[in-house]
Amino acid sequence: MPALCAVGILVVGQLYTLLPVLDELGGSWSTTTSAAGWATTAFGFGYAAGFLFSGPLSDRFGRRKLIVTGLLLTALATVAVTLASSLAVGCAARAVQGLAAATFAPAAFAYIAERIEPTRRVAAMTWLTSSFLSAGVLGQVFSQSVADAWNWEAVFYICAAAMVGGALLLHTTLLPDRASAAASALDAYRAMGKLLTKPSLVLFLLTTVTLLCGFVAVYTALQLMGPASLSDRPDAMLLLRASSLPAMVLVPLVTPFLVKVPAAQRVIGALLLAGTVSGMTALLAAGDGLSPVGLGALLFVFVFGIAVTAPALVEAIASQAGPARGAAVALYTFTLFVGASLGPLLATSAGDSFATVSTVIAGVLCAGAALAATGQYLRR
Missing domain, CATH: 1.20.1250.20 (MFS general substrate transporter like domains)
Structure with missing residues (x-):
């Protein structure tokens, strides 16, 4: 649970990392601070849309496999944000980042439901949910601290490296996936x-x-x-x-x-x-x-x-x-x-x-x- 919560803070925190650096981002992308806020919206919509796909994918391919693969893809998309030269490209990179990040939460919740004993399950769910919410604060504190010390790009480079580390940590910590007997994705949407x-x-x-x-x-x-x-x-x-x-x-x-x-x-x-x-x-x-x-x-x-x-x-x-x-x-x-x-x-x-x-x-x-x-x- 500490490993899942720590990675959960990192993943969900990506929604909030831009808020303290909107001024710097606007300058880098030659736009206004308010317009730069669309990059947060782009991540959020990609993240929300990803949940509709990641739940069935988790059932089909396994919790650990989806979490680890999703973290590695999110790391790549996080680096791509720093390479964006305009607001439009930055928003596109953030949307992909959100889509990849959405693989974590459904698989993590499902893993707890399957692997944590019932007497501890409610507490485990609450801690994971609280870690997601605390990311709203910790993501901003981290982003502002790093940006003040270096620049906004460093925020994303450090997060990308941490996601690779998180993938290795959870690959080691989580139990291997069980054989899937999941219903089809179409059944889930029905x-x-x-x-x-x-x-x-x-x-x-x-x-x-x-x-x-x-x-x-x-x-x-x-x-x-x-x-x-x-x-x-x-x-x-x-x-x-x-x-x-x-x-x-x-x-x-x-x-x-x-x-x-x-x-x-x-x-x-x-x-x-x-x-x-x-x-x-x-x-x-x-x-x-x-x-x-x-x-x-x-x-x-x-x-x-x-x-x-x-x-x-x-x-x-x-x-x-x-x-x-x-x-x-x-x-x-x-x-x-x-x-x-x-x-x-x-x-x-x-x-x-x-x-x-x-x-x-x-x-x-x-x-x-x-x-x-x-x-x-x-x-x-």
């Missing part, structure tokens, strides 16, 4: 189609879109239009990103208590918490009363709400899928990262101030809570 006929499940999938959309939009807005108080200290942004990490660690530790609350109620409550915090952030930012310390505290609670919501959504969606749980998880991960892809667009189009964007994010997350509440009502 199962997805049947799930999409359930209104309550569709509403929870729409809720999933709002989750990382709000999360990524917050950090994009901080980079592009953060409060003026952040400019007074060069290290303020780095510390602000790192301040959310304890929330990621806290969630798995309190999971034994959280699971006593039904999954749908956890989704609704946690999203309302994150939305309320975003609204409070908007009010304080509008009144120039938002210090770096205060913003760090608010981000801690915001990220805690997001981190509680993610595994609860998996549980709520899978519980409606019957025997088609694999297809349900594929749809969940697809919609999750569609939302992540929309986050930068939300941040750059919602307004030109951090307060305005925070207000819109609050509305998006509260709308997600309303969708989940409606979905839960329809299940009764």
Whole structure:
């Protein structure tokens, strides 16, 4: 599990590594900082689309084989990003990078379901999910630190080398693949189609879109239009990103208590918490009363709400899928990262101030809570 979680942080972190270096990227590609944000969106859409293919591929070819092969392909695509000379080429390279990176998560979840004993499986799933979410913070902290010391290209070279190392690590650590008796890929897509006929499940999938959309939009807005108080200290942004990490660690530790609350109620409550915090952030930012310390505290609670919501959504969606749980998880991960892809667009189009964007994010997350509440009502 430590090996899977470490590689999971590395892989999912690629979605977020561009956020701290958008200015430098815009200069290298002769475009604006806002336009450079499309490279994050391109990765997210490639990543989301890849989940629809990697689930059946994992069933057919084996968990370890797909993970190792996917990491090596992702390493090549990561290097290709540094060779891009324009925004269009960079976005294409990022889309391929996302498509290759999508091989990891479905295979990792399936490996846990098959190889971890039932009494430890929930804890293992929670740790892996938390590692994916913590990548949103760690990816940015790593990227900013390396870019400040060298340049943005070094971020991608180091990540590519780490992926090759991760492939070797997991090839050694994971158990060999079992003989496959999987159904055809067409059967998997038929199962997805049947799930999409359930209104309550569709509403929870729409809720999933709002989750990382709000999360990524917050950090994009901080980079592009953060409060003026952040400019007074060069290290303020780095510390602000790192301040959310304890929330990621806290969630798995309190999971034994959280699971006593039904999954749908956890989704609704946690999203309302994150939305309320975003609204409070908007009010304080509008009144120039938002210090770096205060913003760090608010981000801690915001990220805690997001981190509680993610595994609860998996549980709520899978519980409606019957025997088609694999297809349900594929749809969940697809919609999750569609939302992540929309986050930068939300941040750059919602307004030109951090307060305005925070207000819109609050509305998006509260709308997600309303969708989940409606979905839960329809299940009764």
